[in-house]
Amino acid sequence: MKDVAAVSPALAPDVAGAMKGFAQEIGALSAFRLESCIHCGICADACHYFIATEDPQYTPIWKVEPFKQAYKRESSALAPLYRLFGWKREVTADQLAHWQHLLFDSCNLCGRCSLICPMGIDVASLIEQSRHAMFDAGLAPTELYEKAAHQQLTGQPESSLEPYRDQLLAIGARFGVDMPLDKPQADVMLCVPRTDIEQYPSAVAALARVMSNLSIACTFRSDGLIAENYGYFAGSKEWQRIISLRLIEQAIACGATTLLLPECGHAYTALRWEAADLYGKALPFRVLSVTEFLADELKAGRLKLAKAKDSKVTFHDPCQLVRKGGVNDAPRELLKAMSVQLEEMENHGGFSFCCGGGGGVIDIKQAAPLRYRTMEVKMREIDATGATTLLTSCSDCRRTFDDAQVHFNWGKKPDSLLELVASNLLQAGAVP
């Protein structure tokens, strides 16, 4: 195993190199987006960081300002004029160091800002691209950097006392469910968030239970077990590629026609929408989230669900899955099939506010005070529904709400939609 410490962040940020790299690699689409901005500032009104603080520095498009500056100076249509007359100065190390706070601590990559821009600019994609340049400049936050470095080398973001495959089998034994592991052939390859292995083992058991109920030939693979992708969070395209490749290779090795992603929002973005681009060609299998997979099985009549216990439920839409990923109807179809009384938040579906932990922010220690302030926007909406149960379909959202429960002594404990499904399974042929 390679030494993780050997790839620690650069001591001296390579700002000039990173900015030149950003400008050269920007691509026509992002350049067009940067050029289209009319400085109206409306994107601020979609961002929970701005709404919570009213601080203009949290305006989403402002978060890419140095990168716009670098692009205009280095590779825009008027770049020679900008350089000749000094209209756009070179981005400095101090400037970029401040932007670490804006790009990582105060952005969940949730994409709500992309829905409000009158020019139609996908601001979130610009922020994601700017994170790449921050990584190249050696300015990714230490927590994300170290986890990404560890994961690209070892397959898991942190070391564990026991290998995750052993923990997976132990969860199976503890919950009395068979954990299909390292089968040479399977139709569906499964993976799990390490958050579930460590904090929510019942969600891992639930995944195995529903797959068993559906009698689908599936398997976990020891060499491609972890769904999270810290390369995505840290802004390293290369590490994101390496981490994704592990799952892609394992899915190919077992002949899977479907790579089934667990309740993990950013894993969906990384594998469903970005992995093929990093792989350089179309993936030879489907990538589905477990939520949409179960909704498909429900529609096909293979998944039968009982009526859930009476309670008022509200559902938190994970941004990467719903707003950015298009899995909007599936969770609601599953809830409806269980006759759940759903109380929607004021902003729900594609317009839902982020939990505050997305984009790796839950892992960044220095971001915590601002995150808590921002979370209050979401918590107010949840409380206003009067629901007794908070459900979601993302383990990082769940972790963030759990953290809020402790921090605020808040009365809502988040539960998993998958677990609710698993606890209301009917055998095929049974009458609901």
Added chain:
Amino acid sequence: MDLLHFARGLGLQIAIAIFCLGVTWRIASFALLRIRREYSRPRESILKYMLGGLITVGSRSWPHREFIGRTGAGEALGYSYHLGLFAVVLLFTPHILFLQSLFGFGWRGLPSSVITILSVITLTLFLAVLFRRVTNKVMRLLSNFDDYFSWFITMLVMATGLAATAHVGGPYETLLALHILSVDVLLIWFPFGKLMHAFYIFPSRAINGALLARKGATS
């Protein structure tokens, strides 16, 4: 050659040449950059996501219900002065005659009195827009020379045009020359600044809307 002759003769020709070349270069320069191919499987058919792009062209003209409380007033102000501007530029008979000389066809204009009222309203909205830009902390942070100069030159065109038609502030020919000169400056500035959004707005909405629709994402 007097000022008016220069303004609507050589000056205008130079301005139109810079405008055309500059706009062409600004747009063509995107083609010099890398165009990334999307390899992920689209959720929707190509027809559906193209339709998503077209829908976004229209839907982004007004904020979604979820945002309207925070942004409705600002957007209404923005669209109002744009509409006023279009009306004055495209429905004032002397402008129509000028455009007819360029393109070979014209249309019926509005009475001068209506145009004068619209101009006054639009100028007032322009001042409100500037007031908002300097008092709104987000807009103030984002604003740079481009924003203020683009506002200034557009305002100057409007103000000199109104002064010329109302015969206020000097001899008509001088005011008309200043009006056309300010149009020349606006055309020269156009490809260098944010006025380019006139060409970007609909393609930007369409492309981003289509890419979001490709994923089935909210747009």
